[in-house]
Amino acid sequence: MLRLNPVGYYRFVQASQFESSYAGGEANVAVSLANYGMSAAFVTKVPEHEIGQCAVNAMRQYGVDTTYMYRGGSRLGVYYAEKGASQRPSKVIYDRAGSSITTAKPEEFQWDEIFRDADWFHFTGITPALGGDLPKICLDACKAAKKRGLTVSCDLNYRKKLWSREDAGRVMAELMPYVDVCISNEEDAKDVFNIEAANNNVEGGNLNRQGYISVAQQLQARFGTKMVAITLRESLSANDNNWGAMLYCDGQAYFSPTYRIHIVDRVGGGDSFGAGLIYGVLEEKAPQDAINFATAASCLKHTIEHDVNLVTVEEVNALVAGNSTGRVQR
Amino acid sequence: MLRLNPVGYYRFVQASQFESSYAGGEANVAVSLANYGMSAAFVTKVPEHEIGQCAVNAMRQYGVDTTYMYRGGSRLGVYYAEKGASQRPSKVIYDRAGSSITTAKPEEFQWDEIFRDADWFHFTGITPALGGDLPKICLDACKAAKKRGLTVSCDLNYRKKLWSREDAGRVMAELMPYVDVCISNEEDAKDVFNIEAANNNVEGGNLNRQGYISVAQQLQARFGTKMVAITLRESLSANDNNWGAMLYCDGQAYFSPTYRIHIVDRVGGGDSFGAGLIYGVLEEKAPQDAINFATAASCLKHTIEHDVNLVTVEEVNALVAGNSTGRVQR
Amino acid sequence: MLRLNPVGYYRFVQASQFESSYAGGEANVAVSLANYGMSAAFVTKVPEHEIGQCAVNAMRQYGVDTTYMYRGGSRLGVYYAEKGASQRPSKVIYDRAGSSITTAKPEEFQWDEIFRDADWFHFTGITPALGGDLPKICLDACKAAKKRGLTVSCDLNYRKKLWSREDAGRVMAELMPYVDVCISNEEDAKDVFNIEAANNNVEGGNLNRQGYISVAQQLQARFGTKMVAITLRESLSANDNNWGAMLYCDGQAYFSPTYRIHIVDRVGGGDSFGAGLIYGVLEEKAPQDAINFATAASCLKHTIEHDVNLVTVEEVNALVAGNSTGRVQR
Amino acid sequence: MLRLNPVGYYRFVQASQFESSYAGGEANVAVSLANYGMSAAFVTKVPEHEIGQCAVNAMRQYGVDTTYMYRGGSRLGVYYAEKGASQRPSKVIYDRAGSSITTAKPEEFQWDEIFRDADWFHFTGITPALGGDLPKICLDACKAAKKRGLTVSCDLNYRKKLWSREDAGRVMAELMPYVDVCISNEEDAKDVFNIEAANNNVEGGNLNRQGYISVAQQLQARFGTKMVAITLRESLSANDNNWGAMLYCDGQAYFSPTYRIHIVDRVGGGDSFGAGLIYGVLEEKAPQDAINFATAASCLKHTIEHDVNLVTVEEVNALVAGNSTGRVQR
Amino acid sequence: MLRLNPVGYYRFVQASQFESSYAGGEANVAVSLANYGMSAAFVTKVPEHEIGQCAVNAMRQYGVDTTYMYRGGSRLGVYYAEKGASQRPSKVIYDRAGSSITTAKPEEFQWDEIFRDADWFHFTGITPALGGDLPKICLDACKAAKKRGLTVSCDLNYRKKLWSREDAGRVMAELMPYVDVCISNEEDAKDVFNIEAANNNVEGGNLNRQGYISVAQQLQARFGTKMVAITLRESLSANDNNWGAMLYCDGQAYFSPTYRIHIVDRVGGGDSFGAGLIYGVLEEKAPQDAINFATAASCLKHTIEHDVNLVTVEEVNALVAGNSTGRVQR
Amino acid sequence: MLRLNPVGYYRFVQASQFESSYAGGEANVAVSLANYGMSAAFVTKVPEHEIGQCAVNAMRQYGVDTTYMYRGGSRLGVYYAEKGASQRPSKVIYDRAGSSITTAKPEEFQWDEIFRDADWFHFTGITPALGGDLPKICLDACKAAKKRGLTVSCDLNYRKKLWSREDAGRVMAELMPYVDVCISNEEDAKDVFNIEAANNNVEGGNLNRQGYISVAQQLQARFGTKMVAITLRESLSANDNNWGAMLYCDGQAYFSPTYRIHIVDRVGGGDSFGAGLIYGVLEEKAPQDAINFATAASCLKHTIEHDVNLVTVEEVNALVAGNSTGRVQR
Secondary structure, eight states: OEEEEESTTOOGGGOSEEEEEEOOHHHHHHHHHHHTTOOOBOOEEEOSSHHHHHHHHHHHHTTOBOTTEEEOSSOOOEEEEEOOBTTBOOEEEEEOTTOGGGGOOGGGOOHHHHTTTOSEEEEETHHHHTOTTHHHHHHHHHHHHHHTTOEEEEEOOOOTTTSOHHHHHHHHHHHGGGOSEEEEOTTHHHHHHOOOOTTOBTTTTBOOHHHHHHHHHHHHHHHOOSEEEEEEEEESSSSEEEEEEEEEETTEEEEOOOEEEEOSOOTTHHHHHHHHHHHHHHTTOOHHHHHHHHHHHHHHHTTSSSSSOOOOHHHHHHHHTTOOSOOOBO | OEEEEESTTOOGGGOSEEEEEEOOHHHHHHHHHHHTTOOOBOOEEEOSSHHHHHHHHHHHHTTOBOTTEEEOSSOOOEEEEEOOBTTBOOEEEEEOTTOGGGGOOGGGOOHHHHTTTOSEEEEETHHHHTOTTHHHHHHHHHHHHHHTTOEEEEEOOOOTTTSOHHHHHHHHHHHGGGOSEEEEOTTHHHHHHOOOOTTOBTTTTBOOHHHHHHHHHHHHHHHOOSEEEEEEEEESSSSEEEEEEEEEETTEEEEOOOEEEEOSOOTTHHHHHHHHHHHHHHTTOOHHHHHHHHHHHHHHHTTSSSSSOOOOHHHHHHHHTTOOSOOOBO | OEEEEESTTOOGGGOSEEEEEEOOHHHHHHHHHHHTTOOOBOOEEEOSSHHHHHHHHHHHHTTOBOTTEEEOSSOOOEEEEEOOBTTBOOEEEEEOTTOGGGGOOGGGOOHHHHTTTOSEEEEETHHHHTOTTHHHHHHHHHHHHHHTTOEEEEEOOOOTTTSOHHHHHHHHHHHGGGOSEEEEOTTHHHHHHOOOOTTOBTTTTBOOHHHHHHHHHHHHHHHOOSEEEEEEEEESSSSEEEEEEEEEETTEEEEOOOEEEEOSOOTTHHHHHHHHHHHHHHTTOOHHHHHHHHHHHHHHHTTSSSSSOOOOHHHHHHHHTTOOSOOOBO | OEEEEESTTOOGGGOSEEEEEEOOHHHHHHHHHHHTTOOOBOOEEEOSSHHHHHHHHHHHHTTOBOTTEEEOSSOOOEEEEEOOBTTBOOEEEEEOTTOGGGGOOGGGOOHHHHTTTOSEEEEETHHHHTOTTHHHHHHHHHHHHHHTTOEEEEEOOOOTTTSOHHHHHHHHHHHGGGOSEEEEOTTHHHHHHOOOOTTOBTTTTBOOHHHHHHHHHHHHHHHOOSEEEEEEEEESSSSEEEEEEEEEETTEEEEOOOEEEEOSOOTTHHHHHHHHHHHHHHTTOOHHHHHHHHHHHHHHHTTSSSSSOOOOHHHHHHHHTTOOSOOOBO | OEEEEESTTOOGGGOSEEEEEEOOHHHHHHHHHHHTTOOOBOOEEEOSSHHHHHHHHHHHHTTOBOTTEEEOSSOOOEEEEEOOBTTBOOEEEEEOTTOGGGGOOGGGOOHHHHTTTOSEEEEETHHHHTOTTHHHHHHHHHHHHHHTTOEEEEEOOOOTTTSOHHHHHHHHHHHGGGOSEEEEOTTHHHHHHOOOOTTOBTTTTBOOHHHHHHHHHHHHHHHOOSEEEEEEEEESSSSEEEEEEEEEETTEEEEOOOEEEEOSOOTTHHHHHHHHHHHHHHTTOOHHHHHHHHHHHHHHHTTSSSSSOOOOHHHHHHHHTTOOSOOOBO | OEEEEESTTOOGGGOSEEEEEEOOHHHHHHHHHHHTTOOOBOOEEEOSSHHHHHHHHHHHHTTOBOTTEEEOSSOOOEEEEEOOBTTBOOEEEEEOTTOGGGGOOGGGOOHHHHTTTOSEEEEETHHHHTOTTHHHHHHHHHHHHHHTTOEEEEEOOOOTTTSOHHHHHHHHHHHGGGOSEEEEOTTHHHHHHOOOOTTOBTTTTBOOHHHHHHHHHHHHHHHOOSEEEEEEEEESSSSEEEEEEEEEETTEEEEOOOEEEEOSOOTTHHHHHHHHHHHHHHTTOOHHHHHHHHHHHHHHHTTSSSSSOOOOHHHHHHHHTTOOSOOOBO
16 A cells, blocks of 8 residues: 655645655565564565555564565555644545455465465454455465464454444454454454443543453454453544553453553554564463563564554564663664 | 745755745634534735735635625735644744735725625734734724624634734723724733733643633623633643633633543634634524534634634534544545 | 656666656646636546545646546546656657556536636547546537637547557547637558558658648548647657647648757647647638747747646747757746 | 745745745845855844844845844835746845835944945846835945945946936936946846947847947946946746846957756846846956856756855856856766 | 775765665676566675675675685775765776785686576776786686676776776776677776777767767777677756667667666666576567667666666566656556 | 664664765764854764765864864765654664775874964764774873863763773773763763662663762762763653753762753754753853753754764853753743
8 A cells, every 4th residue: 555645744735745654554564574583575566567566565674474465456645645643643544445455356365375384374354355256265265374383363454444343343243253262452342342341431541451352352252362462542642642552362451551652653553563463472471471572572663654664673672672762873 | 824834844954845825813704614514704904916815815715705805015924833743842933024914094984885785793812913904904894893783703812923912901991892802811911911820831731710700791791792602722732732711701610521632733823713603693593502512613613724714514513523543434 | 647757868767756646638738828828728537545636736826727636536547657768769658557547437527617718628548548537527618628719639549559440439429519729640540540641661760741631631531620739749869859739620731830949848849739729720820830839939949847838928938939059047 | 024935936926935045136146146256235124123133144144244234123024036937037026115124324334434445336227126225325325436446346237116317327326436347238238328239139138249338338428337247138937047247448349158047036137237246346357267157057946946145156167268068966 | 895884965975874785897787687586696806804795795685696706815895985966977986906806816716617507708997907817817708608608798998097008908908809799888988998089078978870880890800899889978967867779780879768767876777788688688679679678778777776686577677668757666 | 873763663674765864973073063153063984085075074064173184995884763652672783894984094183283372172982982092192182181271071972882881990991080071871880980879770761860970979089180070861662761860079069950852853962962061161151050050952853863062152152051841942
C-alpha cells in the first residue's frame, strides 16, 4: 500500500507534496523482523507497473524476501495520513478498493511452496476485511500453515470502515482456531468478538489490569489460543501517549513496563509490537522477556517516521535494559 | 500580507528558503469562517502584480469571496516569522509600510455594496494602526455597517510597533461605539484603553477570573459593548501554552475550559478565536456554547502550521464534546 | 484527479515524495479560462473527504466556480506522472477506476441549472471513456446545452487504456452531432473515427498540411462540425517539441506559426489549446487570430509545471505578437 | 536586497515557498571580486533586524568586507524573481520603496575612511535611481574616489520602473565625468543618454559591430570615459542566449568570443561581467584579455543559480583558454 | 560509496543540503543488471555502522544480492558531485582514502563461494587503483573466475587522481590476460597502456572510426582480449553530449548509432554501458545488437538522476528500435 | 568538519538527503563568540577543494576570522548525526580519520602571529584526541598562549571512540597546567582524570551539588586551574533535558538555575556553554552572572538546529533576566 502523507504537521488541505512510503499491517511486521535479522517474506499482490515495483523495492530495501509479492491487477492501494498534534487527532483516509490484492484469487497462492522453509505465519484482520476472496485466501493460508506445523499469529486489527462488526466476527471466528498467538488492542476484541474488558474507559485511558486478563481468558476459552497479547494505549494527546502491553499465556499474565512516549509517528505501533512479539517467541524468550521486548520495540516505533519500525535488536534490548534517557550515542 | 517563515525551527539567519503563505488578522478570520461553511468576504487592497494575485488566490482557495480585494498600490505587506522553541520566543518582523492597503483612500470602498447581503462586519485594531486613511476607512465601514444593521466585531489587537498607546486609545475610542462584540487578550484593553485587570501577572500567567470580569465590565461601561470576549493565554514556554477564554454578556461571565496545548504554530490563535466566536453568535449558540466553541477552535489552530485555522465545524465540535485525546481517526 | 509526480526528473522508483496537484482534461480547461478572466465552472463529482476537498480548493484557488463539483462516492482518481528527458519518454500511470465521477448517476446533474448563465459547454473524450453512466451523462449534457443554445466543444482525446477504438467510435459518434467545435490531435481522429491524414508519419513528425485539412473536412462532413482544430506536435525528444495547430472553419484552413519549445512540463498541452481556442471564439476573434491565440497559449503551457496553464491573456498576446525571445521582464 | 524566487520553474502563483538569497548590482560585483581573491567591500545600509543581518551574513560568507554595511532604517528591499523557460520570459517584481538604503543620508557615509585602502570604486545606475539622497550620495562617493585616485566604474543599468529616461539622463550625466570605466548593455546607452547604435534590432538580436563601436565612441566623446564596455546579449529564448561583449579603449575595439549559453539563471549576468572586467583591469590584463575574461566570467554566471557569480579565477581562465566542452572534472 | 550532490544545479558552496545516494563503478553495473532481471551480486566491504547499512539497503532496493557486501572497516568512501551546465563542467571530489574496501584483506574474500553459481565477473580499473591489497584481491578474483569458467569483463576506467599512468599500466597489465571483455573510453587505453587512437581530438570530439578500431586491435593483440568495447563521447557542453560506441570482436568492428543527448546526470554513463554490454553478451545477442543495446541503455542513463541506470530491458529495446521521440507513454 | 544529518527525525536508513552544516567543538565556540560581537578566529586546517571552502564560508558567514584556517591535506572530517526522540537516543557517527587537521604539522602554525592581538585561547579535548601531531600542536599553542599572557580555556570533552582513558589522561595532564578555565561535563573528569563525583548517577540524572564541588576542587588541586565549570545535564528523554551548571572559582561554587528544555537539537550544547562562559569572563562579569549567562546561552542552543548557537547577547540576557515564557516577540 502506498502511504502518502503531507510533510510535518501540514494538514491535507495545505499539502503541495506528499511523502511517499510503502506500508501495510503485514508488510510492517515483515520489515521489522528483517531488521532483527530474521528471514521474512511478504506475500501479497501488487500491480506490474512502476508503482507496484516501488512497493517491491521498498520491501527489498530492508531485506524482506519479495519472491511472493505476486504481480498483477490494476492498482496499488493508497492511504493518506495526516499527522495530528496536541488536541488535533491524526487522520487516515484509505483508498484501497479495487487494489490488486483485493482482486487476487485463492489459486494464485501456492502456500506449500511459500511456507517451504517457514516457521511462522502472521496475518492481520485487515486482510480478510478487504473482501473479495481474501477471507478464503486467509483460511487457505492458515490451514496450510497448520498442516506444515508453522506457528500462526493474528493481529485482530478491526477497521470499522472496511467491514461491520458482524462480518468481522463471523469471518475471524473461522480463522481464529488456527491462530496460536492473538494480538489485540484495547478495542479489537470487543469490536470483533464482543469480548469486553469490564470497566475500561478507552478514550480516557484508565487501564484496568484485571479487565485485560479477562479479555485474554475469554479469547483463549473461545478459540483455544495459546498466547494472547493485548496492547494498552493511553492517549494523552496526539503527541503524548502511554504505551504498555500484556501477554497472557500458560494461565498467567505478564505486564510490560509502561512507556510515556513523545510521538514522532504513531502509525504502525501495533505492527511493530507484533513483530517484537514474534521475534521474542521465535527466540524462545521467557514470556516476561518477550512482552518486554515487544513493548520496548513498539515504544521505539513511535519515535520513527512512517509505518515501519527501523530499529535493531540491540536498540530494543538497550531500552528493555532500562536505557530510556535518550542520551546521545557517539 | 505575505508571511515568510523559515522551515521548521530554523532561525532567520539559517534560512535559505522561506515558506510563503498569505495572512492577516481579518483574512485569517475570513478563511476560518469560510471553512465553517459561512459566506465570508475579505475587503482589502493588494497590488495588481502576481504577488498580489497570490494573496487573492490564497483566499479563494479556502472559499473566501475576493470580490472586494481591490487591486492597486505598489506592494503587498510582508511579515517574517521565526518559530520559537522552549525558552526561545517566536519572532515576528513586520514590513508593511507603504503596502497597498495603507495607501488606500476612503472613496475606494463602496460599503453599501460590500455590505449588501452581509450580516456581520469584523475588523481588528491592526487596520487603523496602519495609518494613512485607514482610521477613516474603518470608521466609514463601522457607520455603514451599523446603518445596515450588521453586527460589528472588533479584535483590539494592539501592536506597539505600529502606534503609540495614546494614538491607539484615541482612534479606537472613536470606533468602539459601533462595536457590538469586542475581543481582547490579556493586555490589549490595558494598552489601548488603560483598562486593567487587577493583580494579573501576564508574563507569569497567573490568571484571575475576577480581574477579567472587571475588564469586560469597564469596556462595556465605557463603550456600551454588548459582548466582551477575553482570551487567556498562559505561556509556559514557546512550545506549551495554556489557553482559555471568557465571554461576558448580559451581565454574566462564561469561562471556557482551559486547554494545555503543545504548539505547532501559535500565530493566528487570536484570529481563530474571533472566527469561532462570530460563528457561535451567528449560529445563535448560548453564551457558554459560543465561548466553548471559540476556545476549542482556537485551541486547534495552535496545532496547525501558518496563520489560518483550517478546521471544520465537526472537528471543533468534537473537541468541545471532550474528545481531546488525539486518537487516530481512521 | 490527483496528480502525483516525482520531483524534477526523478523516476518513479527513485521517488520518496510526490508533488501533488489536481488536474484533468476539463479541469485544466476551466482553470485556464478563469485565468483569462472568463467565468468558468467545473462540473464533476469528488469524494466528501479531505482529498476531495483538496480538489475543490485547487479549482477555487484559480477562480473556477466549484458549485457543481458534487460531493460523494469513495475515491478521487489518481494519476502518476514521471517526467521524461531526452530519449526517455514521460510516463503516465492512471488509477481512476472506481473514482467518484465514474460512479455518478445521470440524475445527479441538473444541467438546466448548471447551464443557466452559460454560453459554452466543453468536454473531452476521456470522460465518456471512464465508463459507467458517463456516456449517458455526457449525452444529457450535450442535449441540454444545445437546447439552451450553448456552443459545445469536444476534445477527442482518445485514451487507448480506457476503451477500445470500437467503443470510442461508437460512443463519440453519438455525441459528435452536438459538437460545434471539435479539437483533435494528429492521432485522435484516426483512433476514434478511423479518419486518417494521408502520408503523415506521426512519430517522425513530418507534417503534411493537406492531410490535416483532409481530416478536418472528413470530420465536418460526417458530423456537421462547424470548427475543427487539429494540434500538430512534432516530438523531437522528451525535452524539445515543435508545436503548431490548424483551425478549419468556413471551408478554410488557418495554420498557426510553429513554435520550437524547450519543455518544462508537456502534460496539459492539449487542454491549454482548447481553452485558448474557446477564449478566442468567445472573444469573437477572427479564425487566424483565434488559432494563433490558442497555439501561443498552449506553447506557453509547455513551460509551466503541472497540468494547468497559468498564463494571462496579456502573456499570450505578447507571444502572439512575436515576443518569443524570453527576455527578462522587470 | 532579499531575492525571493519560487523553486525551479514554478510560477509565482504556484509557489508555496521561496528560495531566499541576498543580492543587488553592487553586491553581486563585490562577491564576485571576493571570489577572485580580491579585497572587496560592500557599502550600503540595511536594517538592524535579523533580515538585515542575513544580508550581512550572505556577503561575509563569500568573504566580502561588510564593515560599511551600515545598520538602520526600517526595511530591506525585496525582489521577487520568476524563472522563465522557452518562450515564457523571466519576471522580476521589485519591492524596494522605503528600504533602508533609500532613506540613507549623505553624512552617514565617511567616504574618506571607506576608501582608505581602496583602488577602485564601482557603482551602478540603479543606486541613484532609487531616489532620496542617493544621487547626492553617489556624487559624493565619486568625488571622494577621484580625489583619492581610485578608478571609478559604473554600470549604467537603466531600470525604467525606477525613473524616467529624462531623470536618468540628467543624474547620470552628473556622475559620468568621474567614471573611468563605463559598462552598458545594448539598450542602456540609448535609454539613459539617447546614444544609439544604428541598425541594431535588440529584440531580434542582430548584432552590429560597427554600431557598438559608435556607441562607445559617443560615450567617450561626451564624458571622457577611458574605457567603455558593452555587453551583447542575443536572446534566443528564456533558456538559450548568445552572449558576448566589446571593450573599447585607446581608440580600439576588442570583441570577445560569443558564447551560446544554456541558461540556469540569467539574473546577475551583467554584474558578473562588471566584476570580471574590474578584475581584468586591476590585474593589468591587455584589453583583449580583459574583455575575454569578463565575458567568460559572465558566461559562467548564467550557469549558476541566483545572482552571484560563484566561480574562481581558474575556472574563468579555463573557459577563456577554450575549455568549453563541460567535461566532468574528477 | 556515498554520493553527495547539491540539489539541481547548485554549486558546492551554495549547498545547505546534499542528496545522498550510493554508487560506484561495479555497484552501478550490478544495479543495472538486476534491473534487467539478471541475478547480480555486489562484492565489497562496507562499515558495520548505519551508513554502511544504507549502502547495503540501496543495493537491496534494486534487487542486488548483498550477501557478499562484507561488513567491517571504519568508513564508507564518499564522493561529492556538482552538476555542471552549459560551459561549466561537472565536478567530482573523491574522498575514499581509508574506506573499508581499501583496507580489505585478500583472505576475506571466498571467491569460490562467491562465484559458485556465477557466469560472469566484472570489475573496473578503479578498484585496484584504490591501493592496499586491492590489486591482489582483483587478481585473486580474476584467477578464481577463470578457473571456474566465468567470463571476465573489465572497464579500464583510469582515474588520474588515484594512481599514476605507470602504476595503472603495470597493475592492469597483470589483470588483463584474464579479461575476456574490455571496456574503455576514448582516453583510458592511452592513459593506462599508452595505446592511442591516432588523430583523435578528444576535447573537440572529432571522432575517427579507424582510430578506435586500431585501439581495439592493439588491446586485443597485447592481451588476447576477445571483445573490446569503446565508448565515444563528444562533449558539446555540460548539457549536451553525443554518445556512441564500438564493439570489436571476431576481427570486426560494430558501431552503434550516435545519440544526441540532453543530459540530466552524466555520471554512471560508462557503467550503464558496461551493464548493457554484459546483458547483451549473456543474452547471446549478435555483436551489432549487443553494442546497440549497450549504447541505447547508456544513452538512457544520461536522462536519469544519480549514478545508477534505472531502466528496464523493454525501455532499452524501445530505444534500440528507434523510438527516440520521447512522446508521453500513457 | 562537515555535519550531515537527515531531515527532521528521519533515521539514517531512511534518508535520501542530508542537511549539511559545518561544525566542531572549537568552531562552534568561535561562531557563538562572533555572534556576541567578539572578535573570534578559528585555527584549523581544511582541504583546498570546494568542500574545504564551504567550511571556510560557513565560519565567515557568522563573522569568524578565517585567516588561520590553513588549506591543505586531503579531506574534511565528516560526522553523521541522527536526531533521537523520546526513548530513542540521538546517534553520531564520526568519520574524521585522515582529515586535513589530523595530518597537520606543528610547524604549520605560527602561534605568535595567530595570537598577536588575542586575549584568549580555547581548545577542546577532542583536538589532541585526533592523534598525529595534534597533542604537540596543542601543547605548542598552550605554551605560546601563556607566554603572550592569554587566558587559556579547555573543554575536556572526552570521546571514547577517539582514544583510551589512559591516553586521554596522559595527554591532557600535560596540557592542563596551562589551562586557566577548565570546562567539563558530568563524566569527563572521571573519564580523563579518574576524578569522580561521589554518589552521582549520571544516567538517571540525580545531581549532587556537593559531588560537583568536589570534582572541581580535585581538578584545581591537581592542575592549579583557576576556574572550573561543570555542566549538569539530566536526560529525561531525547526530547527533554534538565540543564544547569556550576562555576567554581576563588574557593566558591556558583550554581546556575536549572532549565527544563524541550530540545530542538542538543548537539553543540557544551560548546555554547563554553562560549557563554568565555564571554562572561571576558566581559568581567561576576562569577554568578558569568555562570548564569553561560547556562542560559546553552539552554537557548538546545532550541536551535545544528551545532552552532545563533543567539545574541540580548537574547541570552533576556533569559537570564527570567524571561523564559517563550511569548511571541513582535
